Amino acid sequence: MKKKTTIYDIAVKLNITAATVSRALNNNSKISEATRELVQKTALKMNYEQNKVALALKSGKSYNVGVIVPRIDTTFFGSVIRAIEEELYPAGYHVIICQTHDIESREVENITTLINAQVDGILMSISSPDIDLNVINQIVKKNIPLIFFDRKKDIEGVSSVVINDFEGGYKVTKQLIEQGCKKIVHINGNPKIKIFQERCRGYKHALKDSGLAYDEKLVFETKSNVEEGRRVAKLLLAMDTLPDGVFSSSDFTALGVIQELKENGVKIPEDICVAGFANEPFTKFMELSITSVDQSPLEMGKMTAKVFLEQVNNKEIKIEKKVVLEPKLMIRKSSLRKVISK
Amino acid sequence: MKKKTTIYDIAVKLNITAATVSRALNNNSKISEATRELVQKTALKMNYEQNKVALALKSGKSYNVGVIVPRIDTTFFGSVIRAIEEELYPAGYHVIICQTHDIESREVENITTLINAQVDGILMSISSPDIDLNVINQIVKKNIPLIFFDRKKDIEGVSSVVINDFEGGYKVTKQLIEQGCKKIVHINGNPKIKIFQERCRGYKHALKDSGLAYDEKLVFETKSNVEEGRRVAKLLLAMDTLPDGVFSSSDFTALGVIQELKENGVKIPEDICVAGFANEPFTKFMELSITSVDQSPLEMGKMTAKVFLEQVNNKEIKIEKKVVLEPKLMIRKSSLRKVISK
DNA sequence: TCTAATAATGCAATCGATTACACAAAAATA
DNA sequence: TATTTTTGTGTAATCGATTGCATTATTAGA
Known part of the structure; x- marks a missing residue:
């Protein structure tokens, strides 16, 4: 079993430090054109691939987004998730799905697990109208963007995308x-x-x-x-x-x-x-x-993802967006x- | 914005080291009953939650499993994924979904991304019959469990779950x-x-x-x-x-x-x-x-997940399983x- | 009472990448 | 030529949890 190449392996090979390698790979401005090219070429040759987990630990971002729905095997939620995934994918995010089966305790569990997994955001359709507000508050307090879609609850600071x-x-x-x-x-x-x-x-x-x-x-x-x-x-x-x-x-x-x-x-x-x-x-x-x-599940998914991206890219500003889509008869x-x- | 409590915070509070805290939380045998209880109680009080990302980096396991399908918004794949998620959830795993839209390049991309995300396994339904075998080999070589479902390709060392x-x-x-x-x-x-x-x-x-x-x-x-x-x-x-x-x-x-x-x-x-x-x-x-x-998509998903769990829990042994489900008219x-x- | 064994904890390295700060070398300026 | 800038790299800390190897405290045995 071959180990993955790390920036240290590249550094050793080129007799430079990992810091330089990292900068070269990230196109940092303070690096000479020569080393940049050399490092990138070597990285390619050594099949280097960035370890996202290390990055996640360092940056505090996981580039994972949690999606919570009652169930996934219905046309509606399947389509919404599809659209979310399609919108988030180009931005470098991955989608982790969780199902509640309309069980209230599962909803709380899912949220906890997602938070532990360090997701960068949670997009959810509320199953139970009596959902425990403490859990929701936990998310909000942690400054994790939370967006409701389809089934929402009016909570201060939480955006939502629903139809009329x-x-x-x-x-x-x-x-x-x-x-x-x-x-x-x-x-x-x-x-x-x-x-x-x-x-x-x-x-x-x-x-x-x-x-x-x-x-x-x-x-x-x-x-x-x-x-x-x-x-x-x-x-x-x-x-x-x-x-x-x-x-x-x-x-x-x-x-x-x-x-x-x-x-x-x-x-x-x-x-x-x-x-x-x-x-x-x-x-x-x-x-x-x-x-x-x-x-319009596709549109709903797309909008939900967009609202999330907006929020995550403007962490300083508190944005609360309420999107209402028009239904089509x-x-x-x-x-x-x-x-x-x- | 409150920071998350870490084992260091607990350590400082109790005037012990993080190592002890870690061991106490993990019920390590070499710890006194008194400190164990004290630490666990304090952890609870301080709302401590294990940082999975740090764990993933340290252990090399992410407890994430990648699932690749042509698209998610069909009854069949939706149901398969639902069953996979249900089977994997109790084992502590999360499901990351990727869609290929039957585009061959997307298939390769998805695999690369999942590997980078350090998934512990990949469950996939092959979109293109001409899929690049090099990518598949990459997975196999890295010793990441790979299981095909529904649409497979006969590859040495790769398990599959299909119907007849x-x-x-x-x-x-x-x-x-x-x-x-x-x-x-x-x-x-x-x-x-x-x-x-x-x-x-x-x-x-x-x-x-x-x-x-x-x-x-x-x-x-x-x-x-x-x-x-x-x-x-x-x-x-x-x-x-x-x-x-x-x-x-x-x-x-x-x-x-x-x-x-x-x-x-x-x-x-x-x-x-x-x-x-x-x-x-x-x-x-x-x-x-x-x-x-x-x-029987539910059964297929369940079996696929089971085969994965078997494989991941027996890393030393190379298991190759070919499961064939009977179709129902x-x-x-x-x-x-x-x-x-x- | 003194040594040996055991139990409990601390120390420090590790996982891989990023980055503030320091520093040396090269280039620009006086 | 001496001095200041600029440019490119290196050093070392950091993110949070785990763990092999000390080290100390405690208990058992002689």
Whole structure:
């Protein structure tokens, strides 16, 4: 097993000191052109590669950035991370990912581990709305840039990149209303989580703006999966008068609703218009494609990374940035009636 | 900005040396119970946290593992990485992800960066079949455990975890034959990549075992996306006699084929049975669910991580492990005829 | 009581790179 | 030629934790 060449090896070989080697390699101005070239050539010949760990210890920078998400195997988070990685890579940073699986203790653990690993920043999407603020404070106090994306918490000194969930909820609901829907159901996620609160608020606002009454019996709380969608659909089918529109805060519940309704002979979008949220790939691929709201994960990831870079490159200045991306409504068959009823 | 407490701070406070502190914290046997407790208590009080970077420099271990994949935002790789992360986390390792975007130079770059970052191992899925063997050798020579998953290359001393693509191709084709298909098309991916070669080989073998002739005009080479599926479907529609079965080596091409065929009035599965490969979530969600082959990404990730741990914990012994997982055929509507024709 | 063995701690080097400061050599100026 | 600048290198400390080898304190044994 061959040992790695260090600047000392080069120094010995050239009969100079490691300091000179280091300066030559870093293109320090106070070095003669001759030695610079000689050192660089020798370094190349000896397959020298800078030891980043030593550098990290010396400089206090690890060039690693921690990313914490509930889980990585969803299209949304996968895409966000992809974009983060792509933006950070050219700047010399690497991404360390951690998953919380929505377990609160895991969130705290992950943060601790990342801090110990000396990451230069933490980008995270909060899993639990009741996250321990002490841990967050630990990060802030240590002056480690912290940026929330998608799911945030308003904390002094912490930047965030989110989409306008209110606007998303508003737009979808408006579209359903434009299609002639008058009795619109909203399938909510965990109402303790802000993004769901906001989507719901958008829904209510759209109703109000169109002169439709808000009826809380038409709002259902779910765990955002296919089965829960089917469950809600059954409840809808049991109603005296069927609703004519469903805005689901998750594509998965929307899918469950559609499956269950169709199996019971309900025509979509003729009888009921359905729309989801997140723009999961399958919504586009279905034969009956599903209207959804695109959260621009790539853009979100890119922005998050940019905010981090800005912050890390201006350590002296305290920057607090709140970026809000606009959601894009993707109108598809599930909520597009051929003939718009008046 | 508060500095982190180091063992020196503790040493000064207790009027002992850093060496003693280090030993006390590491439960070294040669330390008195009294100092051990005192040090640990003080460490806790002073919020001491071990500096992993210093440890890494000293020990030569970083407790970071590099994972290289073509891209992270696909269900398959997302799931594999998730499983890797879950398996490695309890062992104290962190995962650094890199994407190649199928660019060969990126692959080399990533490897170099990971080596510089002093990772303790590299887990990778090869993007380019023509990957530079010199880089691979660099890893092997440095004694850094290297494990291929999903897409491998047979290299001495390198372990791998893959699925039996041959078997996958065989099983799908057999199922189509059992449904009465006699003229079965195969949509291939990049034939330079081994996994596609193997799936194709399985296809041929199944034909042969069932007494069906292999016709190379029925095999199409594609880039494995929806558009290419549509392209092939158009070619099929132009044939004198329509095929009655399609085995696609990608779910996306299968989807494209189905979309195009249906738009042209072809009934699936009655006229043509279609099957894909990879078990992407949408294959299950479609109204006309698509038959596919599950590659057990979670298992693959778990196994890959396990092989790594084995290797890293037995540095003296050279272990070379070749794990082959069995694919699972997911029979769905797209290839399941109600009445099986003889 | 004195020596030998053992337990507990200190000393100092090490991992590899960076950098403030010191110093010598060369070049510029008087 | 003597003096001041400038330029290029060397010296040595630093980042934080670990560890082989002293060294001292304590206990056991004779």
